[in-house]
Amino acid sequence: MLLRIDPASSVPLFEQLAASVRAEASRGNLREGDRLPAAREVAVSLDINVHTALRAYQLLRDEGLVDLRRGRGAVVTDRVAHYSELGEAIPRLVASAKEVGVGVQTLTAMIRQEYGS
Amino acid sequence: MLLRIDPASSVPLFEQLAASVRAEASRGNLREGDRLPAAREVAVSLDINVHTALRAYQLLRDEGLVDLRRGRGAVVTDRVAHYSELGEAIPRLVASAKEVGVGVQTLTAMIRQEYGS
DNA sequence: GCATTGTGCTAGTACAAATAGAACAATAGG
DNA sequence: CCTATTGTTCTATTTGTACTAGCACAATGC
Numbered sequence: 001m002l003l004r005i006d007p008a009s010s011v012p013l014f015e016q017l018a019a020s021v022r023a024e025a026s027r028g029n030l031r032e033g034d035r036l037p038a039a040r041e042v043a044v045s046l047d048i049n050v051h052t053a054l055r056a057y058q059l060l061r062d063e064g065l066v067d068l069r070r071g072r073g074a075v076v077t078d079r080v081a082h083y084s085e086l087g088e089a090i091p092r093l094v095a096s097a098k099e100v101g102v103g104v105q106t107l108t109a110m111i112r113q114e115y116g117s
Numbered sequence: 118m119l120l121r122i123d124p125a126s127s128v129p130l131f132e133q134l135a136a137s138v139r140a141e142a143s144r145g146n147l148r149e150g151d152r153l154p155a156a157r158e159v160a161v162s163l164d165i166n167v168h169t170a171l172r173a174y175q176l177l178r179d180e181g182l183v184d185l186r187r188g189r190g191a192v193v194t195d196r197v198a199h200y201s202e203l204g205e206a207i208p209r210l211v212a213s214a215k216e217v218g219v220g221v222q223t224l225t226a227m228i229r230q231e232y233g234s
Numbered sequence: 235g236c237a238t239t240g241t242g243c244t245a246g247t248a249c250a251a252a253t254a255g256a257a258c259a260a261t262a263g264g
Numbered sequence: 265c266c267t268a269t270t271g272t273t274c275t276a277t278t279t280g281t282a283c284t285a286g287c288a289c290a291a292t293g294c
Binding site: 040054057058071072074 | 270
């Protein structure tokens with residue numbers, strides 16, 4: 001499990017952490033039943049507050065990627081399969097956008113627009 | 118030109134307005150050389166501040182979708198073609214995400230992650 | 235010249251992120 | 265059964281940023 005964050009980035013720490021976990025899922029490095037390191041443990045190793053680490057985990061729980069239970073930790077659900085599926089489709093779209101010079105902000109805005117309608 | 122915004126939405130007004138213009142572009146309703154209504158005009162008809170309308174236009178300028186000039190207004194550039202291209206690819210990905218129950222926030226986060234790497 | 239249109243500057247308000255401390259509840263394992 | 269582990273809940277503070285807005289200014293077009 002490679003979890004990285006960049007304290008200098010403008011992206012919130014908890015989002016970076018969640019994204020880092022998703023990336024592992026997209027690459028197929030996570031399987032149903034796998035257990036993520038404890039929030040307290042992650043907080044120490046990344047030098048962030050426990051609440052921040054927990055918030056990332058709670059975000060992933062809201063998405064359904066992990067189950068959270070006291071004493072047991074964060075366990076990957078069966079939904080991890082969907083993430084690796086999208087892990088193939090997404091790079092294609094991103095490549096197209098980059099080719100024609102459409103930025104991240106614009107692309108994500110267009111997706112939100114499409115999703116909402 | 119159908120420009121709509123929802124004051125009740127949590128999405129910033131200027132982003133909604135910009136998205137509304139992009140949507141027109143994606144649908145092929147805008148062509149190179151077309152002129153958008155004046156910011157002050159849009160502000161009045163949508164009942165928002167001029168700065169808010171202007172900020173939307175400046176966002177579109179930064180994207181390269183329009184050229185902005187004093188006294189002349191906002192003119193659509195040749196990049197509009199790319200927007201209608203993506204207007205076909207994006208719905209496919211969004212449909213896939215919806216099928217497997219992946220939300221907007223998650224999807225856009227994954228795209229940012231992919232874009233950045 | 236004069237109206238139109240975008241730009242710059244300034245500022246108030248509100249919201250979100252991150253940190254912190256403390257107490258609590260469920261689970262796992264010896 | 266007991267204990268350590270792990271997430272949950274609550275309150276609070278600090279800090280930074282986003283959004284909106286008002287006013288004066290500058291460039292363009294007719």
